[in-house]
Amino acid sequence: MKKSTTGLMLGSALVVGLSGCASSASQTSGQTSSDRAWYQHPAVCGLAGGLIGGGIGFATSSDSDEDSGAAIGSTVGATAGAMLCADRTPEPVEPQCPRYGEVPAGVATDAEGCPLDSDGDGVPDYRDQCPGTPAGVEVDAQGCPLDSDGDGVPDYRDQCPNTPAGAEVNALGCPESLVLRDVNFEFDSARLTPQAEQVLDGVAERLVASPNVRVSIEGHTDSVGSDAYNQQLSQRRAESVVDYLESRGVERNRMRAQGFGEEQPIASNETDAGRAENRRVELDEWE
The missing domain is CATH 1.10.287 (Helix Hairpins)
Structure with a gap:
């Protein structure tokens, strides 16, 4: 060959x-x-x-x-x-998100390549332990609303945000009836003062965020005047608070107004300071 x-x-x-x-x-x-x-x-x-x-x-x-x-x-x-025969296998490229950096494999992402954050609280769904947080509520690293006093009622719903550690609280986050400080009325009437309305604005905001909680609005007076008159005045004042809270978005069927007149004083009616304490409006859970 x-x-x-x-x-x-x-x-x-x-x-x-x-x-x-x-x-x-x-x-x-x-x-x-x-x-x-x-x-x-x-x-x-x-x-x-x-x-x-x-x-x-x-x-x-x-x-x-x-x-x-x-x-x-x-x-x-x-x-x-x-x-x-050279190895042309491309190096794996981990997806990157401009907000969170590297995204784990298998995580659902949006058009930017970022993990989905359905409730918009800044914590992506795959790490969010409290999905569905209302818009604007401040959350921790796990995506759960802050609870500063650790009573189990998050701050955005807590009517008593500084409850002592270990205290048993109701659905409002309070260990007992909450006296609405500075919720006052014009002399001998049920008309709220401007300062009282500002206080009730904060109360209404937290109640709107707690749609399953019902509340009792309780009016009290001092002992000046007749029992019958004080009973009627306390009832009208409690109803005035209910009216205002309803105007701020709280459903009326979640509230009841009760007037107790001078029956339940918390201080002496013998002094000006004591009578001032007795003229009050309280907020309590309506079970």
Whole structure:
């Protein structure tokens, strides 16, 4: 058999083998370099390519150029073989969010590539232990509303935000009836003062945020005047508070007005200071 024919047959056989290696390598491109078969390694493909190139160079050169032809062919073939089997698996790119940085795999994201935050509290859903927090409510790192006094009633609903530690509280966050300080009325009437309305605005805001809580508005007077008159005055004042809270968004069917007149004093009616304490409006849970 002639030299050229032998070289071309050898080269053809090696081309077929190298093509198989490269094809296998491309089919397993999702694997790491350590998972690939030995014959898919660039060094092995480079060696095979060198043999192919050398064989072809030898076979196609004249008798006087056999050595140089084989050397050139070997170099070109080795380079081509190594390139064919090179690992082209792209490096995995972790998704990035401009607000949170790296996003764990499998987490649902929005158009910006950021994790979903359904309640908009700044804590993504996959980390939010209190989903559905009302808009604007300040939350902790777990996405739960702040509860400064730790009584189980979050601050945005707590009518008594400074309850002592360990105290048992009602649904309003209070250990007992809450005296609405500075909720006063014009002299001998049920008309609220401007200062009283400001106080009730805060009460209404927290009640609106507690839609399942019902409350009792209780009016009290001092002992000046007749029992019957004081009873009527305390009832009208309690109803005036209910009217104002309703105007601020609290459903009326969640409130009841009760007037107790002078029946339940909390201080002496013998002094001006004591009578001032007895003229009061209280907020309590209506069970």
